[in-house]
Amino acid sequence: MILQRDSDYSDGTVLGSMCTEPHPVAAEAFVAGLHVNLGDPYLFPNAYRAERECIGWLAETLLDHPAPEEAEGSIVSGGTEANILAAYAAREVTGGREIIVPATRHFSFEKAARMLRMKLVEAPLRSDYTVDVDAVQDLISRDTALIVGIVGTTETGSVDDIEALSDVAEDHGVPLHVDAAFGGFTAPFLREEYPLPRFGFDLEAVVSVTVDPHKMGLVPPPAGGIVFRDDEFPKAIEVYAPYLSGGGASQYTITGTRPGAPVLALYANILELGEEGYRRIAFRCYEETLKVAEKARELGLELAVDPPHLNLVNIRLPDRGTAERLLRESEREGWKISVSTKPLGVRIVMMPHLDAETVSRFLELVARVLGG
């Protein structure tokens, strides 16, 4: 009732969100586990074990961990918590205070730096909106706690050269965190056919990866993911909860009470879709993205990153006035769009609820607004 005028991904009008309709088996598992609290593993040992298995699957299947059983991780409240935990652990382990981030970094790193009293050092970009790795190297100092690389930036979907970043990080003995909140469920498959870098634990410097089940993992929110190479970094931020059922447990997540439903939903998707199902979804979304990119070119629109690295198309807008006109016209026609500021553009995130045909109608609107 109260939702009647709110958005629904299924009608194909939500163009700028990295969330989508959950997979039906995920929704069903979520509902079955509404009461489960992973903050209290003694009460919910099977759900807790399901989480361990999910982390193992992420580490092995998506993140190329050479010894996935050593990976430590949690399904957390979102990519923001995951990135904060990575920064926090790096501060505690290294004693450093600076985080070198691409200028494309998500605002969660700003939250992290402010909360943690750390300093963001922004590295400049190349023309394809990936970080300039030479510049990153020049920014490393004795105070560097962490280097961050991104697999699927929020604004353009660009993928940093994580392999090169890992080499630089390794040379300087600095840990590397990969923010694959968006790309973690697609890049591992797409690189079988398209030029994308490796970004997992087979790269020596990678200590932690953010990968969000509630984005391309088709799990309802809240479901972020943080995977650490082993327990060294999480141990550094662990806090003891003295009173939990059975008599105490340690936690390194920000949250105490922690919903188990998202874990059960991910577990269900892994059983139902598995590697093959997620691969199919990744390719379908990316192929639709390429069609959208092609259509945009036909209409004379300029893509910020061309070809798109992942299933996100960012179409440049010339100025703020045009952006505002486009927002108004889109609202009138029922499109829910998202405008980016760096670069100024309209983001189209080709989630599973969208297809190229639907989005092409929106592109025609963009062309009209830009033409007129």
Next chain:
Amino acid sequence: MILQRDSDYSDGTVLGSMCTEPHPVAAEAFVAGLHVNLGDPYLFPNAYRAERECIGWLAETLLDHPAPEEAEGSIVSGGTEANILAAYAAREVTGGREIIVPATRHFSFEKAARMLRMKLVEAPLRSDYTVDVDAVQDLISRDTALIVGIVGTTETGSVDDIEALSDVAEDHGVPLHVDAAFGGFTAPFLREEYPLPRFGFDLEAVVSVTVDPHKMGLVPPPAGGIVFRDDEFPKAIEVYAPYLSGGGASQYTITGTRPGAPVLALYANILELGEEGYRRIAFRCYEETLKVAEKARELGLELAVDPPHLNLVNIRLPDRGTAERLLRESEREGWKISVSTKPLGVRIVMMPHLDAETVSRFLELVARVLGG
């Protein structure tokens, strides 16, 4: 399937959790809103408005806000996030670094202090496990950012004298945060008949209150609540998200993507139960608690706080060996118990899924174990 050997609150064996079965209308609303992301209010304006109404209701009905429309707040991932936000905002507004907490403080304050590079200054307790207010006064320094008082401590359910704390805080110009994660939904009603302090925004020094819908609000997790007196404190920790649908928004929560389902669940409970329904639940749980306390006394067991301040009974255990024997015996009989360390005792949280008759059988086990 995977849950088959996990706990279920409905069988009455979970004695030590502050979570419970959600109310059926809350579960239904939660499920209807599984896809809703409050991190993107442009997409979900009605859910966002529902959250504003929930915060207004909490401020007015539970927290005695003299001008509830000025209250600012959010439904967050849990009491831990709520307490961290309160500490973070106080650090930013005051420039202070110390948080004066009762020795009974939840471990979320340890998480907050470590993350935020603040310092916990623990105030000693009186014999009833409430904080010694004179001691708090003596601990105030120029570096004090925040004083914390607790309405329903985790281990014994004790309620600090928030009115006296507010007087002290006001005298020294220090903000007061109230952690009513557990007691926020019950103390406002129980004090109509039992000696409990006021703890809301009618007390001058109170700047923020944690009150968790996923505890006595009967909402599925994740549903913590943070309510600020007005927008001064949250504004100090706000971060701008440049790309959200419609073109950007500010957030002060830790999380970016934020599930709307818990908000819709709380909204449904407020419509269904309202003040009267929550009052009824509070009294029922507390009356069962008093019966449990009476039964414990009959059996010669000693309560850490007697009479209990809220719906939590802590029965003292003489030593670690007895605690371990009790854990083993409880497990054998199917009880899921929780042992506290300060004081050493067994916590029985009289949530709506428990009644005195069921718990009395457990008390007999405790008496047997303590008897030898």
